[in-house]
Amino acid sequence: MTTSVDERVDTVTLTIKNNVATVVIDRQHVLNAVDATAQARLNGIWEQLEKDPTVRAVVITGAGSRAFSVGADMSASAVDKTGLEYWASLDPHGFGGLSLRTSLDIPVIARVNGYALGGGMEMVLGADIVVAADTAQFGLTEPRVGRLALDGGIHQLVRRIPYTQAMGMLLTGRKAGATEMQSMGLVNEVVPAEELDAAVQRWVDQILACAPTSVRAVKQMVTQTTHLTAKEARGLRLPALMAALDSEDSAEGVRAFQEKRPPVWPGS
Template sequence: MNAYDASADVVAADSPSAPVAVPVSTDRIIAEKAQGVGRLRLNQPEKRNAISYSMWLGIVEVMKAFEDDPEVRTVVISGEGGRAFSAGADISEFEKNRSTADQIEVYNHATHIAYQTITRFPKPVIARIEGFCVGGGMAVALCADLRIATDDSTFGIPAAKLGLGYSHEHLRPLVDLVGPSFAKEILFTAKRFSAAEAQGMGLVNRVVARSDIEAFTLDYAQTIADNAPLTVRACKMSISELTKDPDERDLSLCREMVDACFASEDYKEGRAAFVEKRRPRFRGC
């Protein structure tokens, strides 16, 4: 063999296996894992996967389980039914859960923790987007590291049509991703934007045909899962720190994570695999 050929080095351990269900306290969230990829699916298709209060709590529950699971190396978040990633928060609950100051505080805390849990997740997170990706649903997608969308997806934040307020903390991921000018356009107009427009703004990384979205996203996730976990985590941490204000950056932690890569068994394995022209088998240590 004169060139690296990953397909020539597939071993039995890498062969497809049935997904394993991950327990979650609400049936409105489906979670499973297979071959290093965790999958979290918003499961309220009759409401375009509008996110209820119990679902916000379920997102945190599942992401923490994936974080603690060494078998999970990357996570894909998606919506069930094909019509929507998520149409945002479940407005039908607002009268019950968001009509008083105390209720708003409790509800906002739940959403804040959910966003924070995804944003600070130490492993790569991909949002697989089909159809509507609006409001709180778009906020969830913005917390992911990568966004892959179908060519018929639509994006928007309709806060200005509902009288809702977004804190500066919740707006920062949008501004960091698309810049102040596009962020203002999205928020001021409250319009829905096409997948092509979203990609032009930098909202999404890739746009693919609806028929290809499942295979394309899983291939991306599997590619990441097969790479050296310590390297991927160190890169994610460093990029995250670089987006912070200079006086808030933990550069010493970034250096420690880079040093850990060079001191790892995976670094030895990567060098050996390159010399031997075979697929590396990374273990995350």
């Protein structure tokens, strides 16, 4: 069954169609920078999607062709806070409600169409798969304006790419192109800008080809066990894992294999 929901509130859009949610930050006049209103809206979207069992993949991007997001809106009054005031007010889920979020069991694909700087880069670090236009630029540039990437940037980057590569970016605030970030292991695929949507769709289709319960279990197992050894992690009876092991999806997968046909996933 095909369902479609469209909402537009506070310059952030959510579209749900064919089990895929698309989140677009549409503040092109400030290169899709996020202010307090947009931050709250993004948090609300993630909370909504966490409760929607029909959504099997999420794509997040920025409107237009210039920027994914350049992070915090430096023109907004929120940046008038002192460094200590800003640190005390940090969102527990990180920038955009995504960079440190561990409660969203749905795969997130970052469609990086341009600049992903500061908080924008932090949101990329909160994604599971990153597909970028060859013109995209990445960076945690906060030190160049006397700030720090405290919303997940510093702590996530050193966990996602090799230490010296991460420190080379963190200590200089420099920008890096999509191809360089792919060589570091952060970006899955780099394509010409005009091929970006097709590339993202290929990744979405591959996710949708898998059992929904299996995908949710994988995501939950990864996000909930990164602090454990592999042996300790294997022993956890996480809710999504137990649901997947006892699911109709599991039975359908075996039947489809035996009958030499594509599976039709019940999603439960």
